[in-house]
Amino acid sequence: MDWRDLQMGEYSGVTGKTTDFNDDTLLKISKKAREYIIRMVYEAKSGHPGGSLSIIDVLTYLYFNEMNIDPTDQNLAYRDRLIMSKGHASPALYTILALRGFFPVELLMGFRKINSKLEGHVHRGVPGVETSTGSLGQGLGIGLGMALAAKLDSKSYRVFVILGDGEIEEGNIWETMMAASKYKTSNLIAILDRNRVQLDDMTENVMPMGDISAKAASFGWDVTEFNGHDFRDIRRAFAFASQKREKPVFLIANTVKGKGVSYMENTSKYHGSPPANQEEFEKALKEIGAT
Amino acid sequence: MSSESLREKYGEKLVALGESHKEIVVLDADLSSSTRTGMFGKKFPERFFNMGISEQSMVTAAAGLALSGKKAFVSTFAVFLTRTYEQIRQSVCYNNIDVKFVVTHSGITVGEDGATHQIIEDTGIMCGLPNMKVIVPADTVEVSSLMDYLVEKTRTPYYVRLSREKFPVVNQPDYKFIEGKNTVLRDGSDLTIFCNGSMVGHALIAAEELKHQAIDAAVINVSSMKPFDRENIIKYAKSTGHILTAEEHSIYNGLGSRVAEVVSEEYPVSVVRIGMRDTFGKSGKSWELFDYFHMGIKDIVDAGVKCFLEEDKYETVS
Incomplete structure (x- = not known):
């Protein structure tokens, strides 16, 4: 099976080393991914749809158009690495890995269940996952270590780290922001899912973030912002990240929490809660345009 | 017994092993001159990362290096590593990867720096x-x-828990470390002293003094806190019937607790624990602190003698 099946609307994985899809195809994939995210959390009766829906377009682009990976050889030495530092967005990562062909999509429905490897938060036992995450603030440091290892081994792979905006309240992030600048890890690319909502409330109410772009730049990173739901703009941001440079890269993805499901958008209510009932579930699928 | 620096030996071994094992990387947090990782840094600057006073960043970066096939040695003072307990838990232990935490300046033998720097609960934290x-x-x-x-x-x-102070050399030159195995440094039939770290030297001297009081004490080095040599402990609980534990650590969640757990599950005998109580340390010379906290040689001897006094009293009453 390959991506053509998916275009026909089947739940099949896309295998093969590289793909180069146009924006329309990426949109179809992310729509399918959104559907799975909703199905997974509703089936599990728990999980984090809000921050999964906000980052899924960026993830779709990364796994289908940007990263040098091969689902048939997960230990490829020169593969690009991705760390989902905001490990509660496990529905998004698991879904995209399945759609990309790392494991059968049928397994997604085992999410958070006793006999499944699909742990509530991102788990390294799942094919394609580079490190377990779930406690916030640690993924950027892990990414730095991987980036340092690439330099030591003269390998050209890149390390992508997805951060939540609430997550950067952690001190570990800023320690690593300094260290990455010191070691000039230009192969380290942080992507901030700037959806402006965290568990309790809007980020600006919980902890005012100020000018994140200026903060990252002052820590010695090359920074750009983009619309995290517009594939053309996502494409532009990663073209910027791919330019030859001396510094690590900090991409700020301006996103919408719960994107695609009206009642989940811009609220903390669905940060860590699934659709409350069958009615909400069906409304979500309908709005996503699930087939 | 001549005394030698454990952290100096650690630095020397890192350099020697670093030569033949290119996968070794070393991370420190601005204490490399004290932990002695600086020796490695001088020899192999490209594989040495001074992460600054940023322990969380250090531990997570070590995890990333280990996930990329490196063998990461992470060093700082024991007390400062514990601020990254959760990074150690999530990023290292849950991933189950090749990160070695070799910390120095543990326990009260840090001496003059005082309570803020004298960690006495780290072994318990890490064993969990x-x-x-x-x-x-x-x-x-x-x-x-x-x-x-x-x-x-x-x-x-x-x-791996190291100290600032030099410790007496107690093992034979041909000694080989075996994980999960205790070392009987002195055999005995009346009483067993289970000890580790700095307290091993104290226990050996105490055993000599106990001999003058007709008490034949075994001294056993329990360097492997986890895995734990249950078999050896049960064997000596049975053969000597009396147990003392001695550690430069809190008796809560330390060696004493673990020995007590084992014997209470398998072969209950009385266990007298010597170590830090529920208290912080304080400034002073380390030998002064051992006495201050009732962990000196004399305290071990007294506790050993008391085991038998108590027994006599008990027999008289009954």
């Missing part, structure tokens, strides 16, 4: 972590053999 193994070496011979073992035979997380 799934996948983590915990070693408390007694001397330079043990550090040397342990380092060979860690580099050549292991690929999982370890916590």
Whole structure:
């Protein structure tokens, strides 16, 4: 099976080393991914749809158009690495890995269940996952270590780290922001899912973030912002990240929490809660345009 | 017994092993001159990362390096590593990867720096972590053999507890560290002193003094806190019937607690624990602190004698 099946609307994985899809195809994939995210959390009766829906377009682009990976050889030495530092967005990562062909999509429905490897938060036992995450603030440091290892081994792979905006309240992030600048890890690319909502409330109410772009730049990173739901703009941001440079890269993805499901958008209510009932579930699928 | 620096030996071994094992990387947090990782840094600057006073960043970066096939040694003072307990838990132990935490300046032998720097609860904290193994070496011979073992035979997380002070050499030159095995340094039939780290030297001297009081004490080095040599402990509980434990650590969640657990589950005998109580340390010379906190040689001797006094009293009453 390959991506053509998916275009026909089947739940099949896309295998093969590289793909180069146009924006329309990426949109179809992310729509399918959104559907799975909703199905997974509703089936599990728990999980984090809000921050999964906000980052899924960026993830779709990364796994289908940007990263040098091969689902048939997960230990490829020169593969690009991705760390989902905001490990509660496990529905998004698991879904995209399945759609990309790392494991059968049928397994997604085992999410958070006793006999499944699909742990509530991102788990390294799942094919394609580079490190377990779930406690916030640690993924950027892990990414730095991987980036340092690439330099030591003269390998050209890149390390992508997805951060939540609430997550950067952690001190570990800023320690690593300094260290990455010191070691000039230009192969380290942080992507901030700037959806402006965290568990309790809007980020600006919980902890005012100020000018994140200026903060990252002052820590010695090359920074750009983009619309995290517009594939053309996502494409532009990663073209910027791919330019030859001396510094690590900090991409700020301006996103919408719960994107695609009206009642989940811009609220903390669905940060860590699934659709409350069958009615909400069906409304979500309908709005996503699930087939 | 001549005394030698365990952290100096650690630095030397890192350099020696770093030569033949290119996968070794070392991270420190602005204490490399004290932990002695600076020796490695001088020899192999490209594989040495001084992460600054940023322990969380250090531990997570070590995890990333280990996930990329490196063998990461992480060093700082024991007390400062514990601020990254959760990074150790999530990023290292849960991933079950090749990160070795070799910390120095543990316990009260930090001396003059005082309570803020004298960690007495670290072994307990680390033993509680799934996948983590915990070693408390007694001397330079043990550090040397342990380092060979860690580099050549292991690929999982370890916590190794070293000190600022020099410790007497108690092991034979041909000693080989075996994980999960206690070392009987002196055999005895009346009483067993289970000890580790700095307290091994104290216990050996105390055993000599107990001999003058007709008490034949075994001295056993329990450097492997996890895995734990239950078999050896049960054997000596049965053969001697009296147990003392001695550790430069809190008796809560330390060696004493673990020994008591084992004998209460398998073969209950009385266990008298010597170590830090529920208290912080304080400034002073380390030998003064041992006496201050009732952990000196005399305290071990007194506790040993008391085991038998109590027994006599009990027999008289009954």
